[in-house]
Amino acid sequence: MNREEQWLLPDGVEEILPERAAAIEQLRRELLDLFGRWGYQLVFPPLIEFLDSLLNGTGRDLERETFKLTDQQTGRLMGIRPDITPQVARIDAHSLRRSAPTRLCYCSTAVRTRCQPGGSRTPYQIGVELFGHAGVQSDAEVVALLLDTLALAGVAPVTLDLGHVGIYRALVRRAGLSAEDEAALSDIYLRKARDELDAFLSELALTTELRDALAALPWLAGGSAVLDRARAELAPFGAEALGAIDELAALAAFVESRYPAVQLHIDAGELRGYHYHTGALFAAYVDGNSEAVAKGGRYDHIGEVFGRARPATGFSADLRLLADGRSGALTQGILAQGDWLDAGFAAEVNRLRAAGETVLVTLPGADNDAKALNCHRRLVNQSGKWTLESF
Numbered sequence: 001m002n003r004e005e006q007w008l009l010p011d012g013v014e015e016i017l018p019e020r021a022a023a024i025e026q027l028r029r030e031l032l033d034l035f036g037r038w039g040y041q042l043v044f045p046p047l048i049e050f051l052d053s054l055l056n057g058t059g060r061d062l063e064r065e066t067f068k069l070t071d072q073q074t075g076r077l078m079g080i081r082p083d084i085t086p087q088v089a090r091i092d093a094h095s096l097r098r099s100a101p102t103r104l105c106y107c108s109t110a111v112r113t114r115c116q117p118g119g120s121r122t123p124y125q126i127g128v129e130l131f132g133h134a135g136v137q138s139d140a141e142v143v144a145l146l147l148d149t150l151a152l153a154g155v156a157p158v159t160l161d162l163g164h165v166g167i168y169r170a171l172v173r174r175a176g177l178s179a180e181d182e183a184a185l186s187d188i189y190l191r192k193a194r195d196e197l198d199a200f201l202s203e204l205a206l207t208t209e210l211r212d213a214l215a216a217l218p219w220l221a222g223g224s225a226v227l228d229r230a231r232a233e234l235a236p237f238g239a240e241a242l243g244a245i246d247e248l249a250a251l252a253a254f255v256e257s258r259y260p261a262v263q264l265h266i267d268a269g270e271l272r273g274y275h276y277h278t279g280a281l282f283a284a285y286v287d288g289n290s291e292a293v294a295k296g297g298r299y300d301h302i303g304e305v306f307g308r309a310r311p312a313t314g315f316s317a318d319l320r321l322l323a324d325g326r327s328g329a330l331t332q333g334i335l336a337q338g339d340w341l342d343a344g345f346a347a348e349v350n351r352l353r354a355a356g357e358t359v360l361v362t363l364p365g366a367d368n369d370a371k372a373l374n375c376h377r378r379l380v381n382q383s384g385k386w387t388l389e390s391f
Contacts, residue, residue: 012121023328040105045087051077093308101132127316134311153322159263163270163281166244218269333358335375
């Protein structure tokens with residue numbers, strides 16, 4: 001390895017320098033304070049754990065994104081978490097075991113084997129999870145907190161994409177598709193491949209009405225008016241599909257009334273995280289970025305493997321993306337020139353620090369350049385009295 005290669009980082013991995021780190025850290029504190037005011041309690045799931053626990057239940061969908069290694073103490077396989085949400089679900093179901101709704105939040109690093117172009121393999125994931133309530137009201141709470149999060153971070157203008165996997169699930173159940181056909185169909189939906197969809201549906205034994213409904217669903221997208229079209233086209237297929245549309249309509253009306261500046265986009269055929277989510281889906285986008293800056297939804301079965309399939313909804317985001325538009329000015333300090341072994345000097349430095357000041361003590365023989373050390377004042381002793389002078 002040559003000298004240049006010694007400093008290379010893997011694709012999707014970055015180091016955060018002081019100015020940007022300051023901006024990210026300030027936003028982290030502000031957002032966790034925001035979550036706390038909403039009643040969300042902070043948890044710290046482990047970075048690494050046994051693989052069979054980490055990838056239990058819906059976590060199996062994350063296997064390809066999970067770094068694996070052998071525990072030298074037990075010989076068992078361990079994994080580094082690629083996503084924090086399943087771990088928080090375990091905390092709710094196994095460790096806390098509350099009967100009342102539980103609101104939890106987190107902010108920590110996840111590690112992934114791969115990333116989308118321009119994305120990160122080490123996202124600094126921040127998010128909230130609400131367990132123990134199945135109604136649209138809890139979805140609305142999480143959507144509101146997501147939008148308040150983006151507003152606090154200064155992310156604007158925002159387009160919110162709303163969907164509901166229950167619409168597709170209702171049609172698939174009515175069609176009686178095999179697991180293999182359902183998986184193939186959902187993949188076509190995700191790619192919105194119209195010609196492939198028409199060809200696939202033509203090979204299935206379906207009524208004309210059901211085939212037309214499945215063919216139309218991926219293109220039931222647009223403003224709130226698309227919900228009327230969805231009701232009209234899916235009315236023959238029972239209360240399950242209409243109930244999902246009603247939940248989607250309630251969320252859309254909530255966003256339009258409370259967040260009029262947010263551009264709303266309805267996608268009745270959205271299947272992002274189809275095997276993971278069970279109800280409403282939401283994702284926030286900003287101009288010029290094809291990837292969501294925050295996303296979430298309902299996932300009511302995530303706790304089953306831990307013995308408590310409590311209803312759940314939540315969202316997550318990469319804190320570093322949210323902080324991209326923020327300035328990262330470092331706190332200016334005081335340059336204190338003196339002998340750290342001098343009790344009087346040390347006492348004055350400690351007094352200033354206790355008062356909230358940033359104080360850097362000069363080091364003998366070092367280049368104590370005030371500008372390089374980000375100091376705009378200095379501590380000097382004049383006639384036996386410590387005073388501050390501006391540079």
